[in-house]
Amino acid sequence: MPDFDAMMKRQQVLGDFGEFVLHSQDINQVLQEACRLVGEALSTGRAKILEIFHADRQLLVRAGVGWDPGIVGKIRLPLEEHSSETFAIEAGMPVISHDISKEERFQILPFLREAGVVALVNAPIFLPGGRVFGLLQVDATEPRDFHQHDVQFLRTYTTILGSVIDRLLLGRTLRSTEERFRLTVEQVRDYAIFLSDPQDRITDWLPGAEAVFGWTAAEVIGQSAAITFSPEDRESQQDRWEAETACRDGVVPNVRWHLHKSGRRIFVEGSTRALYDEDGALLGFLRLGQDVTERLMSEERLHEEKERFRLLVENMPQLVWRSGDEGNWTWASPQWLDYTGQSQEQTHGLGWLQAVHPDDREATMQAWHVARDQNGLDVEYRLRRASDGAYRWHRTRSVPLHDSSGSSRSEDRVLEWLGTSTDIDDLKRLQERQGVLVAELHHRTRNLLNVAQAIVMQTLGRQATPKPLIDRLVALGRVQSLIGQDREDEIGLEEVVRLELRSYGGDENGRVTVAGPLVLLPGERVQDLALVLHELTTNAVKHGALKEERGQLEVRWVVTQDGDRGPMLVLNWRESDVVMPADQSRHGYGRVLIERVLSRSTGSRTLFTLGADGVTCQIEMPLLSRSLGEMAPLRPCTV
Template sequence: MPDLERMMKRQQVLADFGALANRSQDLDNILAEACRLVGEALGTGRAKILEILHAERQLLVRAGVGWDPGIAGKLRMPMEEHSSETFAIEAAEPVVSQDIAKEDRFEVPPFMKEAGVVALVNVPVFRPGGQPFGLLQVDATEPRDFGEDDIQFLRTYANILGPVIDRLLVVSTLRSTEERFRLTVESALDYAILLSDPQDRITDWLPGAEAVFGWTAEEAVGQPAAITFTPEDRESGQDRWETETARKEGVAPNVRWHIRKDGRRVFIEGSTRALRDPDGTLLGFLKIGQDVTERREAAERLRESEERFRQFGEASSDLIWVRDAETLQIEYLSPAFEAIYGESRETVLSGDTLQRWADLIHPDDQKRALSMIHQVRAGERVMNAFRIVRPSDGETRWIENTDFPLLDDAGRVQRVAGIAKDVTEARMSAARLEVLVHELQHRSRNLLGVITSVASKTLGDEGASSGFQARLQALSRAQGLLSRFGSDTAEVGALVRAELEAHTEVGMPKVVVSGPKVLLTARQVQNFSLALHELTTNAVKYGALRDGTGQLSVTWTVDRDEKDQRRLTLDWIESGVDLPSGTAVRRGYGRHLIERALSYALRARTEFVLGEDGVRCRIQLPFE
């Protein structure tokens, strides 16, 4: 091709590429077209552009023409020290190889050899400022002597390509930044962001402002920014003060109640900032504020709650305390501490508060009291009592403590807390009362013994006197059980076993006694124990316990009657008994007591049946 024609063609390539670069914003498209044009201009039909990936120390074949589809945009290769590409980048000038088979300056990547490349020229591409972007590489599949005119053309081409690449990369970065900014601004719906002109009329109303204040952009733009201020703030001139302060000082705080379109109020924490151009001319104002209404109201509720807790703690005669679960340091200690422990709060709240508290506990109770704290720390709720020795008067006092964990939203123990009271007087009263009850029970049994003795002396030991004495002894046993169970209750099973043991040595398997733990009141116990006495003595004289040949089953359950009230149902069942003649018609005191007295005194229902092989009795007693 004549030199003039070749020169004109290359000028046309440069013009075509310049036109493309002016109208296109697609970097990949421009680079691909640049490869096509340069391949045609040099007559090789094969060219590529390699981009330096600095972080990875690699080269990416960013675009190419005349190469397999798996090369352009996909192939990466390391920037090895002896590669032709690295050699050209470090040389910062074109590098030509007329025949790579004879090349000893650098190594050629294997994929190029496999593709039949014989000759090549590498031209570095720099962005403005000298920052290397990569290489323009023209390849030939036969030996080629790239002349000076080829080299100068490629240098010119690379010098044009560098600024084009730089512009498009900057545009891409700016576009990406703007998109991220737009997405960020539009997503920040709890931030009201708006722009106003120098007269403080709204020019831009972003989605956050609509979400916070309720007006749409169409409704807000053109309105004074003061529409968001409360009537009282507009009347006092707060809106004007804010813009004037921003005008003079650059920024003004905007932390106050504002008003929404629907009339509701929102609390905003934000600022108003003056916007100026480089010569200082005021362009308008940027207003950014966060809706913190819920946070403020929650903080107010928390403050009120803490105040109520403080008032409660200070008014309570019981001690209230709270510790940090991790450090076990006391965070709150109510004033009742001083009255109960006889020590000032300031003394205990200084230093290691756990140790200072432990020092006030009686030495014999310290280990147990501290273990309770650690149990609560592990999530348990515990109640314990321990003694303290008050420093103020040296007196030993009993403290009853209820400890419980306080959990965070995730269910973890965040604090441990407790309520303590001085129960010294209550314990002393209980102890005195217990002594009195035992004494009363003792005197009652003594009185029954005296009555038994008088009856024996007066009436003798035979006949009616014997039965009378036996019933007094049954009442005495019941009194003993009442004393054992706490003076006002006795357990059904204990009553049954005590009565049987008083009259017979027959045990399992002839006698079966079973049922749940049920407590009867003192009023029920006396009549119930007499009924058990009559059943037992009758079984010993005539029934299952007479000679050991029969069997006795005494069982009881707790159920409900037709009015859904709880009741005790006891079944006394004898079997295997050879009854003497005439026994079936006998109706003595015992049967009268069971069938009549229990019904009258305790509202009980009874069934007494004297069958062929023994007595069957059912007593249904409502609970009091």
């Protein structure tokens, strides 16, 4: 049995340790003081606490007295299978080595021998719940008999120490959690978070609340939470109803217009939650909400845009639809549904194709296959009208809507296709009728020219030679025949030139060259140009290159740009190796026609020259479309 003084000393140590831990929250200080006091209680002057790290199977010298600075907080010891430290932890009870030089049960750690330790006792430190924190190791530098009363003291001491360590660890964790919570809450500026007492007076006003509502904490602490409600909601006591509902149900949605410090309205989505203690007493209320005013306004604008789009689509005469690639429809307008009799679901995918005439489906899908490469869809097909089963022609056009997230247009992703189908059945019938009428008109014009030719010949009889006049009438007839063909009212310049030369055999002559790009001319210009070419050709046959055996004829043209007049056709007629007459002063009607007819009808410029070895004629004609005022189509062509 220990003497009375030793027992009182140990009681004093326990009291001093208890008083110390009441005033310290620093676990390192507490562990260090625990080592000092236990060394004093057992009169060894040396002790240490080893913290266990289970994952690494190691012990860290966490605190200690009587040890060199290079030991405490730095040295880590392996949990050897046959060490006294491992045995004490696994057995859950103190283990004594009276003289380590004679110890045969356990392997003694080398650093203990090096430090002069002769005897030691290991006492495990358990946290509440039986978790092992580590070991309290009391060391003696001389042989020492640790008695049973020493072991019981250490068990009491480590039990108290385990509870203290657990409290300090929990406190540190709690403080860390609270600090993280504080930092998190203070950084959350998108959400208004504030607390109120049971009377709904504001007690905590976090930075997010100031960011959303505008008031500072100093301005609102102690104020009623109703300060954030709109005047009409306060008047109808919505704030009181919200608090009472939260008390009854625990939480209530807080989704309404609120008031900002500036007086403007903000729309907040959030909730009000009642807070209770363990005994069920009301502590107050937690209000949390997000300012969604801008989102609400955007949604309202989007809804208005959708409504305007719906009204526009539903009042258009066209049939409107939306589609993915390759004609996979996703939506059809009410006009389409009414016209075809299909349901919305029946149009999805390629279901809409059932309303297309069977003979037109292949061409329709072919147009879809190339639509993406051509950046648009333009196709005509017949649609079945549900009201009478008739098929009517429709022209369908669509353009892709791109997601412009790529670096170039080719990388843009096609979101969808938006298209319309327009009824053109009546227009096509009118066009067909117009084609018939135009063909009839040209036919009658040719007949009139034949009649005029016959009248001229009957009138003049043998009194004069009507051949030049007759030839001109025949030339007009040839042009009318060319215009009368189905050519979309445009005729190639090369065809007009060769037609005139062919009429006199010049086109087959190896001495004639015709070359230039493909130029399409409207019908009304072809007639005047053909008369000029007729005069040039007949002159070449009578007097020039097409009469002389060595004569050469070149007809070439190019397209140039004139700053004021736009695109211009420049045609050059050049004869060479021709024996020219000595007297070149006589000007006939043909030359007058060449120099004046185009100038008056088309605004062209004509330069006719009698050169030393043949005729040259240059014609500059504007290439503006008759109806649209645009450049006539030009396509490169090698003659």
